[in-house]
Amino acid sequence: MSHRKTLLAALLGCAVPLLVSAAEWPQWRGPDGQGHIAGSGYPLTWSETENVVWKTEIPGRGHSSPVVDGNQVWITSAIDAPISEEKRQAKLKANTGNQPLTLVGELSLRAVCVDRATGKLIHDIEVTTDDDPDWTHQINTFASPSPVLEDGRLYCCFGAHGSGCVDTQTGKVVWTNKELKIQHENGPGSSPVIWGDLYIVHCDGSDKQYVAALNKRTGQLAWKTPRSGAMNENPQLRKAYGTPLVARLGGRDQLLSPGADWLYSYDPATGEELWKLNYETLGFSIVPRPVVHGDMIYMSTSFMRPHILGIRVDAAGGAPKVAWRYDKAGPQIPSPILVGDALYFVNDKGVATCLDAKTGELHWEARLGGNFAASPSLADGRLYFHNRDGKTFV
Template sequence: MTSETLRSTLLLIAALVSYDSLAGKNWPNFRGDGSSTVTADLPTRWSADEGVSWQVDIPGYGQSSPVVWSDHVYVTSSEGPFQLACQVHSFDLTTGKKLWTTRVEATTKVENYFRNSRAAPTCCVDDAGVYSFFASGDVTAMSHDGKTLWSTPLIKNYGEVANERGVASSLAQTDDHIFVLIDHHGPSYLVAINKSDGQVTWKADRGDRVPSWSSPAIARSGDRNIIITSSADTVDGYDVATGESLWQLAGLQGNHIPSATVVDDLVFVGSTTVYGGATDEDAVAGSNCCIELTHDDDRPGYKVRWGAERANSYYSTPLAFAGYVYYVNKVGVLYCVNQETGEQVFAKRIGNPCWASAVGVTHSNGEQLVYFVLKNGFTIVLRPGNEYDQVARNQLYDADAMMEARESAEKQRKTNSVPADQAKPKTGPEKVFAGMPERQLHQMFSYGDPMVYGVAVAQDRLLIRTGQALFCVGGEATQ
């Protein structure tokens, strides 16, 4: 085979993989291909009694989203007072049968506390295997049958993280590398890790940063891939091959939790007001902005297209779909703005915030719908347009199931509680809450289980993940 033939073959494979993601066969990363849009024939109506094809328990507790490759679903969880038992689980997409669980021995202790990150980073997956990342700093590659291929301990190698809520940034990937972002009160960095052997290819130092939990995203600028990080009050572009800093948009407020959404040459940034952080609502609204990627004289750049007037994006990432951009704030207000201008189209209270990012779905008949899976397990199905057009509101579990999940989560928290004499003193905003009863904190921050943390769409199925369970909506019911 000639080098040109080999190159053409590799390009074809890459194109097919991209098509599979867009067409809904695979969901390989946090938010699928990074846009949270997909072509799929999802149901629009279901309930706790009808339409849920299967449901399985996940050992331990986790806040990551599912990812899908072929007929395998992957999720993570952790257990123990210091989350020393980190786990990757594989389930059959059609039946929900657990295929395997592989344990990752944590190299750094992380307190198991409901206000902390608990197995929050989402895996990424490709045809060679699944790549996980935990708050302990351990990045691990596994084969599709659960065999560990390599493990790289970032925090052990580069120092502890001063982030009062733990590490929650999900992985991004290209064909050859995975990328990890760690921003905290200390030496922050972005690293590229070779998929084949776990070696760090490059490390881009970011200085002392505001603690953040957003995830990097891959974009295309001209003839090269770049990494977009929307985090710690800036948006940065890095060269995928070298880690070179290409540009930075500074002066933002509140982009510590939502990640950037990339659609072609546009980047949509999400920001929110947070305790102990950004409090200027006007500045935060304007930081929910649209950036256009530019390319002059072989040098990638950017220009700001618009900043929103009243948008606010809490835990979930903004969704750009069908000519609109959607944001959901911390009290469950949905903001819809025009994608071209940033002008507000409408604002509507939908009943609960979203911790899982919304998904834009194009059905095979051309119909376009937006699925908002709320923190409390209800799903709002919305038809895009200049007015709020609700198609359905679906319940995932009934009151009995909610009570059972709540009791299971409380039992798990007690089992994994850190002995008082071993707990580190709380810092930052968490210091204020250190002496308050857990029940009071649950009420204050609406942290009552079961909570929906993440979703995925693959092969006409909607996967919904709570802390201790995985649900599949669509397909033929097996239970």
């Protein structure tokens, strides 16, 4: 097996809240999924020698974000074996895209836990395996979706390679599920959400596109809803890597679900489609997660030329409408963040933008420098932007 390492660090003041009060960072982008961190007093600078409490090497590779509960910090990782040349050539022929690929043999897909105070390794658990995995993009990993923590259970998603649930105290695997198969093309990216007794995840491949819910206690399929919007003729433009958000809109819980070319709303209990809205521009390989305030939804259409949409939901249950559209310097990968009446985002090339959330008018724009994939966070009244080189702008 390949034992490449991922480095997990606890920083006094970084946007991963490893040192704030316990049990309030259960999923990607925090408790409400919108990137707001509680607490105060975070340092504004750190380095290899300043304001670093501990650093721990994690076996394997992964892009998932840590989740925190009490003294436990969890992250997912993938350890791979070399692929035979025969299988390598067969997979290269099967790929219909032109992206740079990572091709591997067997996969061990894992959940790793470290002590919050010391960084000491507590658990390293094999959640599931894949003996013949599809390829992933070279900048992606097989452990990119972030897990979810709830009531002593860790819910892990590895896309088409499988999902699983782990008891956080014993480290035992409670269930696994390998039914949700699609062709990602670039590897997994959609993180799950927990709502009631359901584990809900996007499955937007080049071949099939649907949203599915598993019973969080058993891992059995609860519902599965195909995407109903018209799809592009090119299969490569049908895929997406978005993460849903459950929000209270129009007097009910709605599962906001960005897919290729369409934003959907579903009843999270049943998977019934409530409405859908076309982006009116090419939008695929969706990564950014929507943010919500009042009756407004804010999202990026991602690839190829991202548009930021301000979408107003009808309180009476009518069709939502695009209230405004901003088509300059939008992000393909980072999610936006809402602070009061201001919407902030940074695009992949490092241009940070602030818009009036009510009107979409530009407040300011600034070039930060470097390339970006991480989503910004808010902590103690300050925004944190992290580029791919490990530099943070506050």
